[in-house]
Amino acid sequence: MSIYDFEAVDISGKPRKLAEFRGKIMLIVNTASACGFTPQYAGLETLYEKYKDDLVVLAFPCNQFGEQEKGDSAEIKDFCDLRFNVTFPLFEKIDVNGPEAHPLYQYLKKALPGLLGSQKIKWNFTKFLIDRDGKPVQRYGPPTKPEAIEKDIVALLG
Known part of the structure; x- marks a missing residue:
């Protein structure tokens, strides 16, 4: 199984x-509009604009953390367009934990477990960095700002 085997429905309803x-390089993030980390x-967007020839950011809204x-x-979509x-x-809202967790997130959590081997996503804005070959290489907790990931993206650019 590879990251390239997965499919998701985008925010406009298109698989x-x-x-x-x-x-x-992919940076996959579970997002939310009313979270303390939403300014991320x-x-x-800054990372995406700067490196979009080589990097894609994929945002998966999720309502599992504090609604x-x-x-x-x-x-x-309107919120993301107008505010940021x-x-x-952007993709349709998904679950990242539990029995209805999207298969992509089941894969990512197994490939890159969190602290102490936990496979749960702890909160919104958990980030997964995937290299050009589709290999998950790094998991970042919600407090890690996108700017702090830039050095790892640059390293993957080779």
């Missing part, structure tokens, strides 16, 4: 295969 991002959208993503797809001018791919 997208992650294989379309083959050869790019700006840093994610901080209550909106539907249209509301989430997000141009990277």
Whole structure:
């Protein structure tokens, strides 16, 4: 199983295969509109704009943490457009934990467990860095700002 085997529905309702991002570095993030970490959208957009020839940021809204993503797809998209001018791919709201967790997140949590081997996502804005070959290489906790990940992205650029 590879990251390229997964598919997710984007914010406009269109199924997208992650294989379309083959050869790019991916930064996969579970997001929320009403979270203390929501301002990280700006840093994610900055990284995407700076490295978009080689990097794609994939945002997966999730309402599992404090119900901080209550909106539907249209509301989430409008929020991201208006507040942060997000141009990277946004996906439909998913679960990242529990029996209904999206298969992509089941894979990511197994490939890169958190603290003490935990496979749970602890909160919004947990980030996974995937190299150009589709290999998950690093997991970052919610407090890690996108700017702090830039050095790892640059290292993967080779």
